[in-house]
Amino acid sequence: xxxxxxxxxALVPEVAAGLEPRGYWQGVGERLLRDRVxxxxxxxxxxxxxxxxxxxxxxxHDPLQGSVLRRLKPVGTPGYFLGTxxxxxxxxxxLVYGARLSLICGITPVLFATMIGGALGLIAGISGRFVxxxxxxxxxxxxxxxxxxxxxxxxxxxxAGIGNTILSLSxxxxxxxxxxxxxxxxxxxxxxxxxxxxxxxxxxxxxxxxQIVPNVLGGMLVYATSLVSISIILSAGLSFLGLxxxxxxxxxxxxLNALRQAIFVNPIVAALPGVAIVITxxxxxxxxxxxxxxxxxxxxA
Amino acid sequence: MAQFIxxxxxxxxxxxxxVSVVTFGLIHLIPGNPLDILLPPEAxxxxxxxxxxxxxxxxPLYLQYFAWLGRVVxxxxxxxxxxxxxxxxxxxxxxxxxxxxAVPAALVGFSLGTTFGTLAAFNYGRALDKxxxxxxxxxxxxxxxxxxxxxxxxxxxxxxILPAVGMGSGGGLPTSWEDARFLILPVVTLSMIPMGVxxxxxxxxxxxxxSQEFPTAxxxxxxRRRRIVWHVLKNAAPPAMAVMGLQLGYxxxxxxxxxxxxxxxxxxxxxxxAIFRRxxxxxxxxxxxxxxxxxxxxxxVDVAQALIDPRIRR
Amino acid sequence: MSTTDFLAAAPAAANDxxxxxxxxxxxxxxxxxxxxxxxxxxxxxxxxxxVDGVSFSIAKGSTLGVVGExxxxxxxxxxxxxxxxEPDAGEIIFDGEAVGASDGISVRDLxxxxxxxxxxSYSSLNPRATIGDIIAFGPRAAKGVASRVxxxxxxxxxxxxGLRASLFARRYPHELSGGQRQRVNIARALALEPxxxxxxxxxxxxxxxxxxxxxxLLSDLRDDLGLTYLFISHDLNVVRHVSDRVVVMYLGRxxxxxxxxxxxRRPLHPYTQALLRAMPSMDPDHRTSEPPLxxxxxxxxxxxxxxxxxxxxxFAEAVCARVSPVLAAAKSAIGGSEDGNDPLRPSRFSxxxxxxxxxxxxxxxMMVTGSGHSRAGAGAFGHD
Numbered sequence: 001x002x003x004x005x006x007x008x009x010a011l012v013p014e015v016a017a018g019l020e021p022r023g024y025w026q027g028v029g030e031r032l033l034r035d036r037v038x039x040x041x042x043x044x045x046x047x048x049x050x051x052x053x054x055x056x057x058x059x060x061h062d063p064l065q066g067s068v069l070r071r072l073k074p075v076g077t078p079g080y081f082l083g084t085x086x087x088x089x090x091x092x093x094x095l096v097y098g099a100r101l102s103l104i105c106g107i108t109p110v111l112f113a114t115m116i117g118g119a120l121g122l123i124a125g126i127s128g129r130f131v132x133x134x135x136x137x138x139x140x141x142x143x144x145x146x147x148x149x150x151x152x153x154x155x156x157x158x159x160a161g162i163g164n165t166i167l168s169l170s171x172x173x174x175x176x177x178x179x180x181x182x183x184x185x186x187x188x189x190x191x192x193x194x195x196x197x198x199x200x201x202x203x204x205x206x207x208x209x210x211q212i213v214p215n216v217l218g219g220m221l222v223y224a225t226s227l228v229s230i231s232i233i234l235s236a237g238l239s240f241l242g243l244x245x246x247x248x249x250x251x252x253x254x255x256l257n258a259l260r261q262a263i264f265v266n267p268i269v270a271a272l273p274g275v276a277i278v279i280t281x282x283x284x285x286x287x288x289x290x291x292x293x294x295x296x297x298x299x300x301a
Numbered sequence: 302m303a304q305f306i307x308x309x310x311x312x313x314x315x316x317x318x319x320v321s322v323v324t325f326g327l328i329h330l331i332p333g334n335p336l337d338i339l340l341p342p343e344a345x346x347x348x349x350x351x352x353x354x355x356x357x358x359x360x361p362l363y364l365q366y367f368a369w370l371g372r373v374v375x376x377x378x379x380x381x382x383x384x385x386x387x388x389x390x391x392x393x394x395x396x397x398x399x400x401x402x403a404v405p406a407a408l409v410g411f412s413l414g415t416t417f418g419t420l421a422a423f424n425y426g427r428a429l430d431k432x433x434x435x436x437x438x439x440x441x442x443x444x445x446x447x448x449x450x451x452x453x454x455x456x457x458x459x460x461x462i463l464p465a466v467g468m469g470s471g472g473g474l475p476t477s478w479e480d481a482r483f484l485i486l487p488v489v490t491l492s493m494i495p496m497g498v499x500x501x502x503x504x505x506x507x508x509x510x511x512s513q514e515f516p517t518a519x520x521x522x523x524x525r526r527r528r529i530v531w532h533v534l535k536n537a538a539p540p541a542m543a544v545m546g547l548q549l550g551y552x553x554x555x556x557x558x559x560x561x562x563x564x565x566x567x568x569x570x571x572x573x574x575a576i577f578r579r580x581x582x583x584x585x586x587x588x589x590x591x592x593x594x595x596x597x598x599x600x601x602v603d604v605a606q607a608l609i610d611p612r613i614r615r
Numbered sequence: 616m617s618t619t620d621f622l623a624a625a626p627a628a629a630n631d632x633x634x635x636x637x638x639x640x641x642x643x644x645x646x647x648x649x650x651x652x653x654x655x656x657x658x659x660x661x662x663x664x665x666v667d668g669v670s671f672s673i674a675k676g677s678t679l680g681v682v683g684e685x686x687x688x689x690x691x692x693x694x695x696x697x698x699x700x701e702p703d704a705g706e707i708i709f710d711g712e713a714v715g716a717s718d719g720i721s722v723r724d725l726x727x728x729x730x731x732x733x734x735x736s737y738s739s740l741n742p743r744a745t746i747g748d749i750i751a752f753g754p755r756a757a758k759g760v761a762s763r764v765x766x767x768x769x770x771x772x773x774x775x776x777g778l779r780a781s782l783f784a785r786r787y788p789h790e791l792s793g794g795q796r797q798r799v800n801i802a803r804a805l806a807l808e809p810x811x812x813x814x815x816x817x818x819x820x821x822x823x824x825x826x827x828x829x830x831x832l833l834s835d836l837r838d839d840l841g842l843t844y845l846f847i848s849h850d851l852n853v854v855r856h857v858s859d860r861v862v863v864m865y866l867g868r869x870x871x872x873x874x875x876x877x878x879x880r881r882p883l884h885p886y887t888q889a890l891l892r893a894m895p896s897m898d899p900d901h902r903t904s905e906p907p908l909x910x911x912x913x914x915x916x917x918x919x920x921x922x923x924x925x926x927x928x929x930f931a932e933a934v935c936a937r938v939s940p941v942l943a944a945a946k947s948a949i950g951g952s953e954d955g956n957d958p959l960r961p962s963r964f965s966x967x968x969x970x971x972x973x974x975x976x977x978x979x980x981m982m983v984t985g986s987g988h989s990r991a992g993a994g995a996f997g998h999d
Contacts, residue, residue, distance in 0.1 A: 146555060146592070148558070149554030153588045196733060201807075214741070263450060263453060282439065
């Protein structure tokens with residue numbers, strides 16, 4: 001066998017000095033910034049969040065203050081540009097304050113579910129057969145209830161109120177997150193680089209922290225964002241039924257229910273809170289889509 | 302195959318067992334003595350004690366559970382605290398009404414969703430794809446109770462061609478066009494979310510399949526478009542069916558919101574009333590039956606999946 | 616890769632406990648059975664006998680090549696050695712100390728002394744970490760080395776494997792080519808300063824020119840760092856190039872073992888002979904006209920009784936189904952020399968070395984007189 005001369009790999013053209021290394025998340029960020037739809041959606045969401053945060057400054061009236069004289073004024077009434085509700089309260093102000101409640105009821109349960117469900121899913125994914133089976137079977141039982149049914153049943157039993165709503169929705173959303181985390185963890189666990197990490201005698205926690213979690217996080221983020229859109233609709237639905245936020249708090253679902261009788265009198269006003277729900281939920285859905293596209297790099301073969 | 306079914310059956314029984322435990326445990330989440338809910342506070346002590354024994358509240362929890370389970374398996378879901386009638390009868394008739402809505406909604410939603418999804422996938426990137434994608438994602442993001450209201454506004458108030466509420470005199474299954482008119486709005490409303498979910502799911506699954514090599518191979522073999530579509534759909538069917546099963550369950554369980562808007566006397570409204578009247582036996586019975594239905598539907602879907610996709614059977 | 620005789624001994628590693636004569640690794644009767652999915656309601660579990668009684672040893676500073684078809688158990692053996700999979704039976708003795716025994720070496724210490732280089736698959740490197748972090752992870756996490764020291768060490772290793780640290784340390788795996796990733800794999804394995812390196816199809820996924828570079832790199836590293844290699848491959852040319860001794864596996868068992876020259880010049884087992892005949896010849900006057908081996912490898916679940924190769928062996932007889940052949944030293948061949956030298960690769964160990972380590976062993980009834988096979992006792996039969 002003749003000598004093969006060793007080519008200096010540092011001279012290989014594709015790694016020209018000066019090209020900044022691009023990690024995974026940087027790539028995701030770059031792709032997101034190029035995605036106009038996602039950017040637009042993010043902007044809309046930012047506006048909604050800002051409106052909610054600065055509600056006291058943005059609202060034109062006290063959301064709880066109504067007057068019989070001003071009931072069900074139509075859109076465009078001077079001073080109440082989105083009209084008034086069935087007790088004379090300004091719709092715009094109630095929408096803006098309602099954004100707070102709706103966002104909280106939408107995001108918080110998903111946050112809790114992600115923390116608890118994520119941890120459970122990780123544990124189930126990493127552990128041996130028995131622990132895995134035990135966790136996943138329990139999850140299966142909760143999965144056996146359609147989510148709306150479960151949310152209603154829990155709220156129906158423990159009562160209404162914003163705290164109970166958040167609790168109920170957290171319970172409803174934990175099983176799906178456990179499932180998806182477990183699935184992702186199992187996939188990652190079997191990859192070569194995790195085996196190499198095990199072969200290096202590193203402690204388990206180190207392996208979880210450095211090898212497994214970074215590779216699972218992306219998928220979880222996409223899923224959690226899509227869950228927020230469902231959570232907003234579901235929490236509004238609970239309030240719609242009288243099981244969520246209690247009157248006279250301004251909450252979009254509650255407003256929809258209260259205005260139901262008004263559809264014969266002032267249909268447009270009656271539909272407005274729903275528009276808010278649709279827009280917010282749609283934004284989270286599109287955001288989740290955008291994240292998924294940005295993360296789905298086809299790695300070169 | 303038989304092995305697969307047997308295993309799946311065992312799994313289902315286990316899950317049903319778990320469901321019953323959770324449902325039973327539900328009432329014990331209520332703060333306070335369950336008995337207080339059933340009786341007015343001024344009831345004389347002897348009545349309270351007697352009812353305690355009669356309902357079995359004095360026995361330890363697991364004995365109560367097994368007694369309850371025994372009754373349930375024999376078809377006795379308890380008696381409504383409010384009406385005094387047995388739960389089973391009322392529940393199943395209400396369930397029948399819900400099915401009158403859920404089944405057509407499922408059919409409409411699934412077929413529309415599959416069509417839209419497939420068309421979108423085969424026209425990937427073009428205007429048709431974008432159009433269908435918008436439709437499906439809107440369907441997903443819309444609270445259907447709101448859509449119900451909007452539809453009522455548009456088609457019953459502003460332009461009154463359809464009835465706003467009620468089920469019609471026929472009682473469920475429409476026996477005439479008059480009665481069927483009552484069905485239209487609720488069914489359309491209910492079908493939106495399944496359409497959205499299925500549409501997106503089918504689109505992404507078909508896209509994934511198309512990106513594999515075998516459709517190109519089929520095309521190179523000279524197969525006509527229609528046959529290729531058929532092959533692709535066969536491959537897309539298993540995951541789509543799983544989602545359809547889930548959606549059917551969702552329709553059964555989530556119909557409560559739409560039923561409230563349309564005043565449709567289905568199981569959803571039944572449950573709603575039970576919650577407000579604190580009618581625990583009714584609530585328990587409804588949740589148990591609906592959840593069990595869901596589990597059985599999923600079992601059926603799994604078996605059907607295995608029939609189509611030999612890889613699942615193993 | 617030098618063609619001259621390498622007579623100087625490799626530099627002794629700092630933690631050489633057993634001395635130069637002690638083989639770095641001795642494996643005895645290693646077994647691993649996997650249960651395949653049990654049939655519902657049946658009492659007997661189907662078993663995949665992935666590794667069924669494998670024994671060999673590796674001398675310090677040498678390279679042992681392991682060849683065989685897919686599914687023969689090579690990769691499982693590699694993972695058993697590092698206890699990534701728990702063996703069902705058998706012993707592993709590292710530098711004179713039994714692994715897992717109370718008075719021997721712990722699994723953790725074994726892992727610090729023996730590392731594996733994986734095949735370059737897409738998932739051999741953590742896609743979310745920089746190259747520097749990937750290499751430094753082992754020392755940081757397992758040995759508690761301070762972060763900056765570990766980073767410095769990683770950069771030194773990068774230079775050692777031929778990648779300029781300033782260019783590569785902060786890059787991500789998807790920005791590297793296959794050959795570069797494989798160098799990183801090697802650097803990662805070396806980060807824990809092991810004495811034994813197991814290379815599991817380490818060059819199989821690379822283009823030929825890159826493969827040659829990596830093989831040269833491996834050879835240089837072995838000499839510079841005093842390493843011992845276990846080289847697993849299905850590519851006979853590569854194995855011939857790098858190994859000092861070769862072991863041939865079939866369906867979980869070793870069928871032949873010997874110095875590389877012996878095996879390639881005078882293969883004794885019918886399977887080895889078929890493998891060698893399967894290598895396309897470069898000589899246009901000696902073209903391969905018939906397939907040397909017929910049929911597919913049998914199902915590893917419930918393998919054939921007795922000799923596992925008998926279903927594909929031209930010489931199979933009744934005794935082959937009844938009795939499993941044992942791996943034993945072959946009698947010296949007619950007219951063969953004892954030193955087993957391959958004219959293309961004079962052995963580094965031609966001067967001395969324990970006789971038993973250099974034995975030519977084979978597991979075949981035809982090579983054992985009195986085994987009951989009609990061809991037994993005829994001495995080494997020639998090749999066709």
